[in-house]
Amino acid sequence: MGNLNLKINGDHHPVDAPDHWTLLEVLRYRLDLTGSKQGCDKGDCGACTVLVDGKPELACLLLAGASEGREITTIEGLMPAHRAAGGTGADPVQDAFDRAGALQCGFCQPGMMLSTRALLNEEERPSRERIREALSGNLCRCTGYTQIIQAVELAIHETCGEPVEHPAWAPDQAPWGDAVSTVPGRKGTGSSDTTQGEQA
Amino acid sequence: MLRLPTFELHKPTTVAAALEAAAASGPATRFVAGGTDLLPNLKHEMIEADHLVSLAGIESLRGIRLDGDDLVIGPMTSLTDVASSELVQERAPALAQAAGVVAGPQHRNQGTLGGNVMLDTRCQWINQSYFWRSALGFCLKKDGTECHVIEGGKRCVAAVSNDSIAPLYTVGAKLVFQSLATPEMIAAGAPEGVQTRPVPVDALFKADGAYNKKVGLQELLTEIRIPALPAGHRGSYQKLRLRGSIDFPQLGIAARLDLDEAGVIVHADVVAIVVAARPVRVKKAPDQLVGQTPGTPGFEAALAELCDLATRSVKALPNIPGDTEWRQRMVPVLIEDAIRACV
Amino acid sequence: MAARDQHGPGAPWPEEGAPELAATNRSSAEGFRAVGQSMRKLEGLDKATGAAVYADDIKLPGMLHAKTLRSPHCHARIVRIDASKALALSGVHAVITGADLPTKYGVIPWTQDEHALALDKVRFIGDEVAAVAAIDEDTANAALKLIEVEYELLGAWLDPAESRQNQLTDERPAIHEGHKHGNISKRVELEFGDVEAAFEAADVVLENDFYFHSSTHAAIEPHCAVARESADGLLTLWSSTQITHYVQREVSRVLGVPQSRLRVIQPNLGGAFGGKSDPFSLEFVVCKLAQLTGRPVKMLWTREEVFYAHRGRHAMNMRYKSGVTKDGKLTGVSADILIDGGSYSSFGLVTTYYSGQLLTGPYDFPAYRFDSTRVFTNKPPCGPKRGHGSVQPRFAFEVQLDELSEAIGMDPIDLRRVNDVGEHTETVNGQRVTSNGFAACLDAVEEQSAWKERRGKLPAGHGLGVAGSMYISGTNYPIYPNDMPQAGIQLKVDRSGLVTAFTGGNDIGQGSSSVVRTVICEELGVDSADVRVVAADTDLCPVDLGAYSSRVTFMVGNATIDACRNLRKLICRGVAEEWGIDPSRVFLGRGEVFDTENRGNPKRNITTRRAFEIAEARCDTLGSTGSYNTPKLGGDYRGGSIGASPAYSFTAHVVEVLVDERTGMITVPNVWVAHDCGRALNPMLVAGQMEGSAYMGIVEALFEDHKVNRFGLHAGPSLLDYPLATSVDCPDLHALIVESIDPEGPYGAKEAGEGPLHPALPALSNAIFDAVGIRLRKLPFTPGKVLAALDEKRAREAASAEEAPSC
Structure with a gap:
């Protein structure tokens, strides 16, 4: 058994790691949870964001040894949690990011989606300003953030049925294909066949 | 990835155990709160530590409460919690504002008020890797003898950069530090065991960027006390x-x-x-x-x-x-x- | 090949061919069903769920970790290296130095001046000197500290103006000793028409100095490479590169391994923007170390190392002189440009040409000259960053256009309209322009920004600015001269109904593999879920020249159409044989296959999958190839083909700014980006490229500065000190897609990934002028610079008020 016992995505993981290893290093190189990314080495970019007791924190600045006893959620944990709750497909945040064009290189996005997930767990209908604030610790170099914010608003829209603005590039149509995700207890989140939706 | 140097990590669950761990580990020991300042500095080899004492497991160091007229904030309270506390917003609005603009959202979730109070100074010639610093021949703050800010400068002028400190000054906060009496102190007549020392915040600092605080590394910040302020x-x-x-x-x-x-x-x-x-x-x-x-x-x-x-x-x-x-x-x-x- | 066998921009089955296709959306109105749809990205959900594998996610059994020793001096000779203590450290498996990899390389065959590890000299702080492979990163780092290097220090070249003067001494020799022109990396002088006469014919001539600072790509994924050598000598290299093919060429040459025994694979890539175009030291080093140790070796750079590797935007000092008549017609343009190249050539030859050659649109002017000189300095080497070589001149020229419009009292958008070069024409330097939607771009930003109602009429501190640009969709200059295709693709189809495409095109997040899928869906009528794309694996995929110069959609797209049409011929032949009819009667598309003259016959109305089965039975195992090569393009003079593109994209921006006159801080609430991408094959991806480009331009003007300090040391190699804008700093970006339908692009498509960056910076400067009346000609636009310009403006106004006669 390992010298550490970490609770990650609902499971207890015994793991052997020297004291000077960060949580990020343990996730990536000991547990093969490589969805948490490393971009800056030292807390400047947010790519390594994980949820610790539900709040976004930087795994590159957390000592693995000091993370015992905390509930850690990585990007790999979202879809299983969504499925366990009776949903289909991926977490609606993941699905919305994919459909709204928020994933270009995708490298910053696991952190970005976890920050989004934490925000939407806390607030049902955050304003655009609040979304910008909540994501302001996650650097993206590809998108300029507009499609990311649209993705978050799409996820909100589908959860709450709030109206969502169409982007300038799709003035006469809903910009996004149908969701592959369904959420238990909610109807009308779309068909489960993306390709038919896209090509209809 | 930029790696941390090796050290032994201690994970006490009480203040007394933390102080003991620090005392037993010798001078190259650091307390680590949220780690958002200390870990980059360790990665940059600006700080050498053989032992880290994590404060993450000490519940008594968290929380915001009233103690008589004083507002008492546990140093392990996250900056997010300080910023969003109605008690802090009401009694020390500038502190709530400052806590809310430290770094980014994740830093504020893991970073603590105590950590921000004890933040190291910063300078354009120091907050980089060992390799980078070696290329300019190091500087006064660490490993070198020359100041690159002031030609011929003999005292480090790295800048105090903790947002929370300015508001704590204005509200006349008191910082409570605890430590274990060292054998030297006991020999000099101090009682054995935990020593408690309140320090008015404006007496904490000295004009030396190399280490700008008048408390020792074995002293642990245990409370931030803000006196009652007038209604206006x-x-x-x-x-x-x-x-x-x-x-x-x-x-x-x-x-x-x-x-x-x-x-x-x-x-x-x-x-x-x-x-x-x-x-x-x-x-x-x-x-x-x-x-x-x-x-x-x-x-x-x-x-x-x-x-x-x-x-x-x-x-x-x-x-x-x-x-x-x-x-x-x-x-x-x-x-x-x-x-x-x-x- | 496609370019020599044009297929035109239309749908495979235009309306007359398949009149029964209902017009349910704007694309199908033209007969398209996949093109024009905002399909999800091929790998989108893998990325969303954390399943996508990037280079550093690769872990191989027994893998060693490598680290690089770098030079702490910016210019020095290596006198001696002693690695014996490092080698003796437990856990260290190998240490290599320049002597182990002595062959010079460089992406451009004419200017190869790099070594994987310095052989005799170091040329900037961070230059690679030695590398260690060890059981883990900590051991490798410890070993680096045990390597002893003795240097002989040389004088530093940090000022490009000094480098141009080239006063070489023994104490301060040329950075590349033996280089024919000392510290001059490249000089290009070209003149078209009579520029002096043009200025005489003008009513207003303006001449000003401009400065563009250096900026870097800062993709969030740091460079990483992993190599493994099999017992029989086959080398496999996984690398975070955007040009697999050039990496294969150079690593093969330097290591002396035939290309056929070196497999290069690009895993998912965490952003590039030009910063992963060169072959980099780590790619050679991990291969060599894998050979020496017999174990897989990984090297992951720290963020600091990525900053040293740089290859970012060149700083340029530019002097522009332009003339205009009072009715707004440009008469001529003259430019003198000094380019700070840093320590190595990289793509510098092309940069130097691009700095002049790409300015000749979207505006028509009859006379043009430029004189561009790239020099070496002891700084991290510059290279191609999004909008390679032309973002800097575009900035200067578009600001000068704004000044000219002010001087003649013409609306800046109208001035741009008056000079629009138009479609199907040739520029002053002999570049062929096909489709051109620039006028529509200007109309779109003018309308969407409420320009007419607002520009010049907003309260103090609030302004609008415009700028335009033109950019290449790939070029016909293939880096190394050859007559082979620039893009090749293979398709495999079988009875399962699945279509697999093999492309050498590098998907670096821009979505090139998704574009391949869209084309296949369009041509073969299959569902997107029934298409796989295998990309950027040199063992499996045909050669493609990679993701640079905005060539991928145009060239790979055309090659894919080519391959699909070859495959469709085969399938239709098989089906026609089965039905005993002429192949021209077989319709294949939209998921169905039928006899156009006997559709009612259920036996002649089958699924695509069934058609594949029939064809596999009748025509043997199914597959096809397709390729693309540019037609011969460019002016008939030395360098005339550099910057010659089969199609040019066009862009216009309107930027809105708020300038705080107390703090000098600039806020950009909105940017309207109109871009003529020919045809949007996937509007969501096109918009993403447009928005990402516009963002990158705006924030490099406001926040970024890739500079070295007085020690020749990078001033702040971290994502804290080199601040990338966060979500609270960025404007709302409004992507306005303009489609001009290019005659040679795939379904009319052109590029969208780089062009839309160009106008951002000058439009910002022009908006600042509209807001507070200051002309910022020197980047970056820091608050201090804004305040200084405001002081100067007030002093000027005070002086002129004093001079003016009192009334």
């Missing part, structure tokens, strides 16, 4: 930074005005950070503002004069990255904004 207390913190998130301050100004029932200023305080190794109090603030009533021409004239006078005592050094001239030019602008935000 107003406070504001203004932070200069290029980006709206993540950045350290390029200049920080906290202002406090206490108004009496008639709306007359009875107490005024302005404190600047990121200028030198320790916070700088604008001593002319009470002279200029006390007795004035906001909204009157007299107040406007006094404020203008204060801003003008402050530029003589608050002098930005080219210590942190960025445009020094601009930082200097922003001193009166931020002071004005801070005061106006109070009225």
Whole structure:
């Protein structure tokens, strides 16, 4: 058994790691949870964001040894949690990011989606300003953030049925294909066949 | 990945155990709270530590409560919790504001108020890797003998950069430190066991950027106490930074005005950070503002004069990255904004 | 090949061919069903769920970790290296130095001046000197500290103006000793028409100095490479590169391994923007170390190392002189440009040409000259960053256009309209322009920004600015001269109904593999879920020249159409044989296959999958190839083909700014980006490229500065000190897609990934002028600079008020 016992995505993981290893290093190189990314080495970019007791924190600045006893959620944990709750497909945040064009290189996005997930767990209908604030610790170099914010608003829209603005590039149509995700207890989140939706 | 140097990690669950671990581990020991400042500094080999004592497991160091008239904040309380606490917002609004603009959202979730109080100083010639620092022959703060900020400088001028400190100055906070008596102290007549030492926040710092605090590394911050303030207390913190998130301050100004029932200023305080190794109090603030009533021409004239006078005592050094001239030019602008935000 | 066998921009089955296709959306109105749809990205959900594998996610059994020793001096000779203590450290498996990899390389065959590890000299702080492979990163780092290097220090060249003067001494020799022109990396002088006469014919001539600072790509994924050598000598290299093919060429040459025995694979890539175009030291080093140790070796750079590797935007000092008549017609343009190249050539030859050659649109002017000189300095080497070589001149020229419009009292958008070069024409330097939607771009930003109602009429501190640009969709200059295709693709189809495409095109997040899928869906009528794309694996995929110069959609797209049409011929032949009819009667598309003259016959109305089965039975195992090569393009003079593109994209921006006159801080609430991408094959991806480009331009003007300090040391190699804008700093970006339908693009498509960056910076400067009346000609636009310009403006106004007679 390992010298550490970490609770990650609902499971207890015994793991052997020297004291000077960060949580990020343990996730990536000991547990093969490589969805948490490393971009800056030292807390400047947010790519390594994980949820610790539900709040976004930087795994590159957390000592693995000091993370015992905390509930850690990585990007790999979202879809299983969504499925366990009776949903289909991926977490609606993941699905919305994919459909709204928020994933270009995708490298910053696991952190970005976890920050989004934490925000939407806390607030049902955050304003655009609040979304910008909540994501302001996650650097993206590809998108300029507009499609990311649209993705978050799409996820909100589908959860709450709030109206969502169409982007300038799709003035006469809903910009996004149908969701592959369904959420238990909610109807009308779309068909489960993306390709038919896209090509209809 | 940029790696941490090796160390032994201690994970006490009580303050006493933390102090014992620190005492037993010797001088190359550091307490680690949120780690958002210490870990990068360790990765940069700016700090050498054989032992780290994690405070993450000590529940008694968390929380915000009232103790008699004092507002007591546990040093392991996250900056997010400090910023969003109604108690802090009501009793020390400038502190809540400052906590809410430290770095980025994740830093504030894991970073703590105690960690921010104990933040190391920063300079454009130090906060980089060992390799980078070696390429310029190191500097006064660590591993070198030369200051690159002030030619021929003998004392490190790395900048005090903790947002929370300026508001804590203005509210007259007391910092409570605990430590275990060392054998030397006991030999000199001190009682054995845990020593408790309250330090007024404006007595914490010294003008040496290499280590700008007057407490030892074996002393653990256990409480941040803010005395009761009058009903007419107003406070504001203004932070200069290029980006709206993540950045350290390029200049920080906290202002406090206490108004009496008639709306007359009875107490005024302005404190600047990121200028030198320790916070700088604008001593002319009470002279200029006390007795004035906001909204009157007299107040406007006094404020203008204060801003003008402050530029003589608050002098930005080219210590942190960025445009020094601009930082200097922003001193009166931020002071004005801070005061106006109070009225 | 496609370019020599044009297929035109239309749908495979235009309306007359398949009149029964209902017009349910704007694309199908033209007969398209996949093109024009905002399909999800091929790998989108893998990325969303954390399943996508990037280079550093690769872990191989027994893998060693490598680290690089770098030079702490910016210019020095290596006198001696002693690695014996490092080698003796437990856990260290190998240490290599320049002597182990002595062959010079460089992406451009004419200017190869790099070594994987310095052989005799170091040329900037961070230059690679030695590398260690060890059981883990900590051991490798410890070993680095045990390597002893003795240097002989040389004088530093940090000022490009000094480098141009080239006063070489023994103490301060040329950075590349033996280089024919000392510290001059490249000089290009070209003149078209009579520029002096053009200025005489003008009513207004303006001449000003401009400065563009250096900026870097800062992709969030740091460079990483992993190599493994099999017992029989086959080398496999996984690398975070955007040009697999050039990496294969150079690593093969330097290591002396035939290309056929070196497999290069690009895993998912965490952003590039030009910063992963060169072959980099780590790619050679991990291969060599894998050979020496017999174990897989990984090297992951720290963020600091990525900053040293740089290859970012060149700083340029530019002097522009332009003339205009009072009715707004440009008469001529003259440019003198000094380019700070840093320590190595990289793509510098092309940069130097691009700095002049790409300015000749979207505006028509009859006379043009430029004189561009790239010099070496002891700084991290510059290279191609999004909008390679032309973002800097575009900035200067578009600001000068704004000044000219002010001087003649013409609306800046109208001035741009008056000079629009138009479609199907040739520029002053002999570049062929086909489709051109620039006028529509200007109309779109003018309308969407409420320009007419607002520009010049907003309150103080609030302004609007415009700028335009033109950019290449790939070029016909293939880096190394050859007559082979620039893009090749293979398709495999079988009875399962699945279509697999093999493309050498590098998907670097821009979505090139998704574009391949869209084309296949369009041509073969299959569902997107029934298409796989295998990309950027040199063992499996045909050669493609990679993701640079905005060539991928145009060239790979055309190659894919080519391959699909070849495959469709085969399938239709098989089905026609089965039905005993002429192949021209077989419709294949939209998921169905039928006899156009006997559709009612259910036996002649089958699924695509069934058609694949029939064809596999009748025509043997199914597959096809397709390729693309540019037609011969460019002016008939030395360098005339550099910057010659089969199609040019066009862009216009309107930027809105708020300038705080107390703090000098600039806020950008909105940017309207109109871009003529020919045809949007996937509007969501096109918009993403447009928005990402516009963002990158705006924030490099406001926040970024890749500079070295007085020690020749990078001033702040971290994502804290080199601040990338956060979500609270960025504007709302409004992507306005304009489609000009290019005759040679795939279904009319052109590029969208780089062009839309160009106008951002000058439009910002022009908006600042509209807001507060200051002309910022020198980047970056820091608050201090804004305040200084405001001071100067007030002083000027005060002086002129004093001079003016009192009334």
